[in-house]
Amino acid sequence: MFSPRILTILLLLFIAINSNLSAQQSTTGPVPPPGTDRGLMPTTRSQFVIPDVPAYIWKHGCGPTAVGMVIGFWDMVGPDLVPGDASTQTPAVNAMIAYDSNHPICGQPYSDHYQDYACPIDYSPALYTDRSETGGAHADNCVADYMKTSQSLYSNRYGWSWFSDIPAGFLGYVNQAAPGITPVVNNYDYWGFSFENYKNQIDQMRPVVLLVDTDGDGSTDHFVAGIGYDDVAMTYGIRDTWDQGIHWYAWREIGAGVTWGIYGVTTFGGIDWTKPYVVLDSAQFLNSSGDAFNDIGDTIQVYLYLKNYGQDANNTxxxxxxxxxxxxxxxxxxxxxxxxxxxxQTNNLGIPLEYIIPDLGNPSYDSIYVTINSDDSAYIKTFGFEEIVGRARVLIVDDDRGFYYENIYWGDLYQKDVPAHVHEKLIEGSPSLSLMSQYNTVIWYTGDSTLDFLQPEDISVMKDYLDGGGNLFLTGQGLAGELNTEDPDFLANYIHAGYGGVNFWYIHNGVAGSPIGDGLHIRYYSGSNQAFNLSQKINALEGAVPAFQFANTGGGYSALSYAGDYKVVFFTFGYEAIANDLPNYDYRDVVISRVLSFLDAWAVPPCHDSDNDGFGDPGHPENACETDNCPYAYNPDQADGDGDGVGDACDNCPSINNTSQTNSDGDIFGDVCDNCPFAINNDQVNSDGDSHGDSCDNCIHVNNEDQADANSNGIGDVCEYICGDANGSATINILDVTFLINYLYKAGPPPDPQESGDANGNGSINLLDVTYLIGYLYKGGPAPMCP
Known part of the structure; x- marks a missing residue:
């Protein structure tokens, strides 16, 4: 007799064998795994995004969260599916995704999705038996329930779901929330659903759910909500359940080495619009100068093409x-x-909107917003995109033969607020000199293809560009060896490099004195396609300055820079392979800043620098200057004696490594060097020389490192005393009176501790304490009350 779990697995296998859709699962958790490509791209006119798809964060599973976003969108434009406002992640939205009564202790008498199926949490490889097998679970009432998310009977660990259960999750919840609706849900694998099919769904304002492989290991791991596309880049835009941004990835089939490859798509339909829903279908920006550059003073005419999917919109x-x-x-x-x-559809072809390009010093991306207000403000929608303001100074030559590294280069420049135009060589051919000459800086990368990298016409146009005083960043594995064979003149006399032979290592150390590499340590990210036989070392010739060297013994140089009548930065490896998230190594962010500064890619290198010491404030990725370790304290030397990343000028413990700078009491000393971390004591007075300052020492005048206090009265055991027992005899009598008189008037020894002689508790020892003790001993006076 088979167990229910075995029967379930056999059923899934039967579906896999007899269906075009093999059963596939999500396996990720509430945060992106380290090294995940975040797909950050600037907003462009070629992108189309469904407005108003809510950005929900992972709630007990990426599958129900992604489906929940689709339900939240339909609630906003159609029938009421979620109580209240579904545009943000309210408690009602969370209950729709995965009902949780917020009782974290497992085994409580509460029955909800979390208690029944996810408590205790079973991260892989554990799989704990839950109430889907033992019984006693609540009736399905949320998307996660209907999808069997986290249920052990279906071999789902915490947060896991099956692709085949997406329709059941959507239909089950919608039928529960609005019984009269008959939605239509369909699952497709990648091979049965083209990019055109995907665009069609987005064009009809129908968000979808995709099952993808984020890390490129060939296995599915994450559900996302598909909400947009870029027709030029052939990318899909998603909400990924991990943050509230929009992320962009190439539309590609799942496979080993293909990050964010697509396994399948789920579409949703059959729900009617009940409100106006006017969207910006596209926009056209016409430049008064008629060229591709938005120069200072140009007038930009904006034509909007609108589409209303819902009811009529009035007074807009x-x-x-x-x-x-x-x-x-x-x-x-x-x-x-x-x-x-x-x-x-509606447009403003007869009445263009217009604005003028200002002088910003540097070209930049500016956000442009289109706000639609109709029906007496009952419907208000704002659409945003980014336009280049000013003349772009950088041209990216995409020479990776169909790979998608342009997303990295463009994205890194975007983070620096450096507008760039992209020339895709595979489609447009080798760039012309007239094109390249319009840009101050050209970034030319060749990716990791093992084919013939540069063609004679490519080398020829680079020579002409450099002869004209251009600035070139050339990067790619195998280039040094190829140029040494095909055009040694270009390698030696333009790049100023000599071929040094094959050498591979994944770590590169910056060369001291280099404007590019000085002080830096970089490495390739795991899985980067840097081939052993194409990894080559070089020599720096005729005024060139080595920038990086392989970190292995005898590794040789891997990059250089040259400044003369033109400027060159040359990497013998792919810049795109540099890791951007590994501790103890410098990020691409720092490398590209130095490359751009060296090549004069900025007219005025930007540096947000509050203290004017030449180092930029953190939180400004567009800075060309390096990040200040004390952003609000002037320290041009950036001294950091303890190496914790916080400069001495603002470090609350300059001699002890404490990156967190935790300071519980708010005085000027951090906890790790404060002798009273929970009591304000800027003077750090410590009378007895133990490690406890007077402000928190239970024996101020007696060294007692352990602070033992057996009776918990706040007085350390080593200085516990009887008030009035001035001579320390453990009893109060006439001898204490004579002891105090001897101390006060005959230079006798002081009470130990001193407080024991302050019988009246006024903070000092004098004749009043003597008379106080006499009154207590012989006249029925009050007992001593030392401070």
């Missing part, structure tokens, strides 16, 4: 705005009496 005002107060608007708003619904 459309307004253009920006986060940059320097932008001047000529025509900022237009009015429509009616924008028809049911999918009708």
């Amino acid at each position: 005002l459309i307004t253009l705005s920006s986060n940059d107060p320097a932008i001047i608007f000529h025509t900022q708003s237009i009015y429509f009496e009616v924008i028809p619904g049911s999918g009708a």
